[in-house]
Amino acid sequence: MKRLDGWVTAPLGFIAAGVKAGIKISGSYDVAVIYSTVPASCGAVFTQNKICAAPVLVSRKVNQNGHARAIVVNSGCANACTGEQGLLDAESMQRHVAELLTIDSDEVFVCSTGVIGQFLPMGKLLEGINAAVEALDDNGGETCAMAIQTTDTFIKHGVYEGEIGGRTVKIAGIAKGAGMIHPNMATMLTFITTDALVAPGVLQQAVKEAADKSFNMVVIDGDTSTNDSMIVLANGLAENACITSETHPDYVAFLELLTACAMDLAKMIARDGEGATKFLEVNVTGAASAADAKTAAMAIAKSPLVKTAFFGEDPNWGRILCAAGYSGAEMDADKAALSIGGVMLVENGLNCNVPRSELKWIMAEHDISMSVDLGVGSEKATVWTCDFSYEYVKINGEYRT
Amino acid sequence: MKRLDGWVTAPLGFIAAGVKAGIKISGSYDVAVIYSTVPASCGAVFTQNKICAAPVLVSRKVNQNGHARAIVVNSGCANACTGEQGLLDAESMQRHVAELLTIDSDEVFVCSTGVIGQFLPMGKLLEGINAAVEALDDNGGETCAMAIQTTDTFIKHGVYEGEIGGRTVKIAGIAKGAGMIHPNMATMLTFITTDALVAPGVLQQAVKEAADKSFNMVVIDGDTSTNDSMIVLANGLAENACITSETHPDYVAFLELLTACAMDLAKMIARDGEGATKFLEVNVTGAASAADAKTAAMAIAKSPLVKTAFFGEDPNWGRILCAAGYSGAEMDADKAALSIGGVMLVENGLNCNVPRSELKWIMAEHDISMSVDLGVGSEKATVWTCDFSYEYVKINGEYRT
Numbered sequence: 001m002k003r004l005d006g007w008v009t010a011p012l013g014f015i016a017a018g019v020k021a022g023i024k025i026s027g028s029y030d031v032a033v034i035y036s037t038v039p040a041s042c043g044a045v046f047t048q049n050k051i052c053a054a055p056v057l058v059s060r061k062v063n064q065n066g067h068a069r070a071i072v073v074n075s076g077c078a079n080a081c082t083g084e085q086g087l088l089d090a091e092s093m094q095r096h097v098a099e100l101l102t103i104d105s106d107e108v109f110v111c112s113t114g115v116i117g118q119f120l121p122m123g124k125l126l127e128g129i130n131a132a133v134e135a136l137d138d139n140g141g142e143t144c145a146m147a148i149q150t151t152d153t154f155i156k157h158g159v160y161e162g163e164i165g166g167r168t169v170k171i172a173g174i175a176k177g178a179g180m181i182h183p184n185m186a187t188m189l190t191f192i193t194t195d196a197l198v199a200p201g202v203l204q205q206a207v208k209e210a211a212d213k214s215f216n217m218v219v220i221d222g223d224t225s226t227n228d229s230m231i232v233l234a235n236g237l238a239e240n241a242c243i244t245s246e247t248h249p250d251y252v253a254f255l256e257l258l259t260a261c262a263m264d265l266a267k268m269i270a271r272d273g274e275g276a277t278k279f280l281e282v283n284v285t286g287a288a289s290a291a292d293a294k295t296a297a298m299a300i301a302k303s304p305l306v307k308t309a310f311f312g313e314d315p316n317w318g319r320i321l322c323a324a325g326y327s328g329a330e331m332d333a334d335k336a337a338l339s340i341g342g343v344m345l346v347e348n349g350l351n352c353n354v355p356r357s358e359l360k361w362i363m364a365e366h367d368i369s370m371s372v373d374l375g376v377g378s379e380k381a382t383v384w385t386c387d388f389s390y391e392y393v394k395i396n397g398e399y400r401t
Numbered sequence: 402m403k404r405l406d407g408w409v410t411a412p413l414g415f416i417a418a419g420v421k422a423g424i425k426i427s428g429s430y431d432v433a434v435i436y437s438t439v440p441a442s443c444g445a446v447f448t449q450n451k452i453c454a455a456p457v458l459v460s461r462k463v464n465q466n467g468h469a470r471a472i473v474v475n476s477g478c479a480n481a482c483t484g485e486q487g488l489l490d491a492e493s494m495q496r497h498v499a500e501l502l503t504i505d506s507d508e509v510f511v512c513s514t515g516v517i518g519q520f521l522p523m524g525k526l527l528e529g530i531n532a533a534v535e536a537l538d539d540n541g542g543e544t545c546a547m548a549i550q551t552t553d554t555f556i557k558h559g560v561y562e563g564e565i566g567g568r569t570v571k572i573a574g575i576a577k578g579a580g581m582i583h584p585n586m587a588t589m590l591t592f593i594t595t596d597a598l599v600a601p602g603v604l605q606q607a608v609k610e611a612a613d614k615s616f617n618m619v620v621i622d623g624d625t626s627t628n629d630s631m632i633v634l635a636n637g638l639a640e641n642a643c644i645t646s647e648t649h650p651d652y653v654a655f656l657e658l659l660t661a662c663a664m665d666l667a668k669m670i671a672r673d674g675e676g677a678t679k680f681l682e683v684n685v686t687g688a689a690s691a692a693d694a695k696t697a698a699m700a701i702a703k704s705p706l707v708k709t710a711f712f713g714e715d716p717n718w719g720r721i722l723c724a725a726g727y728s729g730a731e732m733d734a735d736k737a738a739l740s741i742g743g744v745m746l747v748e749n750g751l752n753c754n755v756p757r758s759e760l761k762w763i764m765a766e767h768d769i770s771m772s773v774d775l776g777v778g779s780e781k782a783t784v785w786t787c788d789f790s791y792e793y794v795k796i797n798g799e800y801r802t
Contacts, residue, residue: 051726051734081722083735083751116719117752226723304705304789305797312798318517321482322627325452333452334484349452350484351518388705389798393791396706397713 001257003264004170006159007141011170011195012237013037017140018147021128023076023114023121031128032147034071034191035101035136040235041200042068043207044109047228053080054090055110056227062094062109063231066200069107071191071231072097072132073148074125075176077114080226089120096126100133109231111189113150113176116226145174148189151395152176156268162257165240165250169196171257175265177272188215190230190265196254197236198243205246206255207232214262217294217383218270219301232258270384275391278310279367284324285380286337286373292329293381296374299327300383307388313363315356317345324372335375341368349375402658404665405571407560408542412571412596413638414438418541419548422529424477424515424522432529433548435472435592436502436537441636442601443469444608445510448629454481455491456511457628463495463510464632467601470508472592472632473498473533474549475526476577478515481627490521497527501534510632512590514551514577517627546575549590552796553577557669563658566641566651570597572658576666578673589616591631591666597655598637599644606647607656608633615663618695618784619671620702633659671785676792679711680768685725686781687738687774693730694782697775700728701784708789714764716757718746725773736776742769750776 009016018032044063046056062068072093079086090110098105112120135143145155156175161168177188198206211230236242243250271279282301287293300306303323309316317338324331338346341362345352362368410417419433445464447457463469473494480487491511499506513521536544546556560573578589599607612631637643644651672680683702688694701707704724710717718739725732739747742763746753763769 047727049723049726050730050732051722051737081719081734081747081750081752083749116723117747226726304793308794308797311794314798318482318627321452322450322517325450325627326448329451331451333482336452346482346518348484349482351482388794390791390794392705393709393712393789393794396709397715397790 001160001162001260004159004161006172007145007157008034008172008174008191008193009138009141010159010172011193013195013235014193015136015138015140016144017132017135017137018143019128019131019135022124023074029143029147030075031125031132032073032144033097033129033132033136034144034193036069036233036235038235038237039067040069040233041066041198041203042231042233043203044229044231045207045211047226049226051081051226053078053112053227054082054086055079055112056229057087058090058094059109059111059229059231062106065106067107068109068233069103070097070101071109071111072129073111073189075113075148075150077112077118077120078116078227079112079120080116082119085119089122092122093125093129096129097133100130111227111229113148113189113227148174148176150176151274153272156265158261158264160257160261162253164196164253167238167240169194169238169240169257171261173261173265175269177269188228188269190215192232192261194232194234195236195238196234197238197240198234198254202243202245202251203232203234206258209255210259210262213259214266218266219298219383219385267384270386273386274395275389276386277389278387280310280385280387281369282383282385283369283371283380284374285371286375286377287379288330288377290379290381293379296324296327296329296372297381297383299323300372301385304388310368311387311389315340315345315359315363320370320372321346324374329374330376331374332376337373337375338371340370402561402563402661405560405562407573408546408558409435409573409575409592409594410539410542411560411573412594414596414636415594416537416539416541417545418533418536418538419544420529420532420536423525424475424529430544430548431476432526432533433474433545434498434530434533434537435545435594437470437634437636439636439638440468441470441634442467442599442604443632443634444604445630445632446608446612448627450627452482452627454479454513454628455483455487456480456513457630458488459491459495460510460512460630460632463507466507468508469510469634470504471498471502472510472512473530474512474590476514476549476551478513478519478521479517479628480513480521481517483520486520490523493523494526494530497530498534501531512628512630514549514590514628549575549577551577552675554673557666559662559665561658561662563654565597565654568639568641570639570641570658571595572597572662574662574666576670578670589629589670591616593633593662595633595635596637596639597635598639598641599635599655603644603646603652604633604635607659610656611660611663614660615667619667620699620784620786668785671787674787675796676790677787678790679788681711681786681788682770683784683786684770684772684781685775686772687776687778688780689731689778691780691782694780697725697728697730697773698782698784700724701773702786705789711769712788712790716741716746716760716764721771721773722747725775730775731777732775733777738774738776739772741771
C-alpha cells in the first residue's frame with residue numbers, strides 16, 4: 001500500500017469539478033460535482049443528529065439503492081432546519097444534476113454545508129450546477145475539493161494505491177471539517193472514490209468499519225453536526241474480482257486501503273480543528289471492552305480541561321486520569337497508568353514524580369500522544385483531537401450569524 | 402420560607418471555624434471544621450468519578466452510619482491519586498478531629514480540595530486542625546467558608562428559614578466550586594447544616610432528591626471532579642416532630658427548604674464558573690421523559706459552541722437545536738421550538754426570522770434564559786451554566802501544575 005498525492009479523479013473513471021456560484025459571501029468555490037463515468041456501487045454513513053439536514057434525508061434514500069454515480073455538494077448554506085421547502089430544494093438539486101448527466105435522480109447524492117436555518121439560493125445554485133457539470137473532467141479534483149471547504153485552513157485530500165486480487169486499485173478522498181460545526185458552517189463531509197469492484201452491501205459494511213476507525217474517532221469540540229456525511233463510490237474499473245462478501249479473500253485488503261485513506265483524512269480534520277495549536281493522539285489500553293476504551297478516550301479528548309492544559313503546554317495528568325474516571329468506562333484506580341510522549345507519569349495509580357523539566361520538550365511539540373491504561377482488561381482505542389485555544393473562543397464567539 | 406443572610410452556624414447547635422495552616426501557597430484560610438454540639442443525622446452524595454479521592458472513600462463510610470457530628474476540610478491539596486498513603490492520611494485527619502472533640506472517628510466527615518497527585522502536608526494539617534477546633538464558635542462561619550474556597554471569586558453561602566411541623570427550622574449552606582475542576586483545584590464541595598429533626602435514611606433520600614434538582618443540574622465544562630461532595634448534618638434542635646419517612650406530612654416541607662438552599666448554592670457555582678461573563682439557564686420542555694429532558698438540557702449547556710456563542714452575544718440558535726439533536730434525547734425536528742429571553746426564534750422546526758436587532762438587548766444581559774421544546778412529550782428540566790470565554794482558556798491553559 002502506498003500513499004500518493006492527488007484528488008478524487010485519481011481512480012479510473014472519475015471526473016470532478018468545482019465552481020464559484022456566488023453562494024458563499026467570500027465569492028470562493030462553492031458548488032462541486034463528482035461523477036463516475038460508469039455505474040458504481042455506493043456506501044455511506046450520515047450524522048446521527050436527530051436534527052438532520054434535508055440533503056441528508058435525500059442522500060440516505062440514495063444510499064439504500066446501493067448504486068450511485070454522482071455527488072453534488074454546495075457550501076455556504078446547510079439547508080438544515082428548512083422543513084418541507086428544504087426537502088424540495090435538495091430534491092431539485094438532485095434532479096437537476098441527474099437531467100444534465102442523463103442518469104436517474106436516485107443515483108445522485110446531495111450534500112450541503114454552511115449556515116443553518118436559511119433556504120438555498122436556488123437560482124444561483126442551479127446555474128452553478130450547470131457550470132460544474134460543464135466543467136467536469138480529470139483535472140477538476142482540486143477545484144472540487146476547494147468547493148466543499150468552509151473555514152478549513154488547508155484542503156484535505158489523499159490517494160492510496162494497493163494490490164487487490166492482483167490488480168492495482170486506487171482509493172482517493174477529500175474532506176472538509178474544522179470544528180465539528182464551525183460558526184454554523186456545519187459539518188464534516190468526506191467523499192471517497194475508488195476503482196475497486198465491490199458489491200454494494202459489502203461496500204456499505206466496509207464504509208461503516210472504516211468510519212468507526214477514522215471519522216468516528218475524531219473529536220474537535222464534541223458537537224455533532226446536522227449534516228455530517230461520508231460517501232464512497234466504487235466503480236470497478238480496476239477490474240479486480242468482485243468482492244462479494246465480507247469473507248471474500250480480498251475484503252480485508254480493500255478494507256485496509258479504505259481505512260488508511262479515511263484515517264488520513266480524519267487526522268487532517270483533527271489537525272485543522274478550529275484554533276488548534278496541537279494535534280493530540282489519545283490512546284486508551286487495558287479496557288474491559290472496546291466500547292469502554294473508546295468511551296474513555298473520547299472523554300479525555302473532549303475534556304476542555306485536558307485541551308486547555310495542552311494549549312498551555314502543561315503536563316497536567318490529573319485532568320487526563322480524571323476524565324477517564326468520569327467517562328463511565330470501567331477502570332481500576334489503583335492499577336491505572338498514564339504516559340505522555342512515551343514518558344511514564346503514573347503507574348499503579350500513583351504519581352511517578354517525573355520532574356516537569358523532563359516533559360518540557362514533549363509538551364512543546366505540535367504532535368503529542370498520550371496513553372492511559374485503565375488496568376482492567378486488554379481492549380484499546382485511539383482517538384485524535386486538538387487543543388483548545390483562545391483562537392477557538394475567538395472563532396466561535398466573535399462570529400456573527 | 403424566607404432567605405436570610407448568614408453562615409452554617411445559623412441553625413441551632415452548630416459551631417465552625419476556618420484557619421490558615423500554610424497548606425495553600427497564597428497563605429489564605431485552608432483548614433475548616435464544622436461541628437454539631439449534639440448528635441446529628443447525616444446524608445451525603447459524592448462524586449461518581451471512578452478515580453475518587455481518599456477523603457471521599459473515608460466519608461462514604463461515615464455516611465453509611467447515618468449519624469455524624471463533624472466535618473473537617475482542607476483546601477490546597479486534593480489527596481487524590483495518592484494510594485494507600487492517601488487513605489492513611491485521610492483517616493489520620495479524621496481520627497485527630499475525633500480525639501480533639503471526644504467523639505467517634507466514624508462521626509467525622511473528611512474532605513480535601515486542591516492539587517491532584519500530591520500527599521497532604523500532615524504536620525501543617527494536624528496543627529491547623531488543632532487551631533480550628535480551638536477556634537470553633539458561633540462566629541466562625543465566615544472563616545470556615547473562606548477555608549473551603551480555591552479559585553472561587555466570591556464566597557457562596559445561604560440560609561433558609563421555614564416552618565416545619567409548627568417549629569421554625571433553619572437550613573444553612575456553604576459551597577465552593579468554580580470550574581468543575583479548576584487547575585487541579587478539584588471540586589465542588591457543599592456543606593449544609595440544619596436544626597431540623599430528620600431520621601437518617603429519610604435525610605439521605607432528601608439529600609439525593611435535592612442534589613438532583615440543584616448540583617446535578619449545574620455544568621461548567623462537563624468535567625466531573627474526583628472530590629465532589631455534598632454533606633448535610635441535621636441535629637434536631639428545632640424540636641420539630643421527627644420526620645421518620647418520605648410519607649411523613651412534613652417531609653415535603655423539609656425537602657422544599659433543603660432544595661431551595663441547595664439550588665441557591667448551585668446557581669452561585671454556575672455564576673462563578675471559571676471565566677464566566679454570563680449566567681445561562683437552559684430550559685427543556687416537551688420531552689418524552691424527565692431523563693431525556695435533562696440529557697438535552699445538559700448537551701446544550703455543555704456545548705462549547707453554544708457557550709462561546711453566548712460569550713460573543715450571538716443568538717446562534719442553530720447551535721442550540723443542534724446540541725439537542727445530538728444529545729440522544731428523543732425529539733421531533735418538525736415540532737421543535739426555541740426561544741431566547743422569551744423571544745420565539747424557532748417554531749415547528751422553522752426559523753421565525755426575528756431580526757437580530759430585536760435580540761441585541763437580551764444577548765447583552767448577564768443572566769440569559771433559553772427554552773427548547775423537543776415536541777414529543779410533556780417532561781421538562783432546567784440546567785444552569787455559564788458561557789465560555791477567553792478567560793476560561795487563560796485560567797486553565799496558563800496554570801502550571
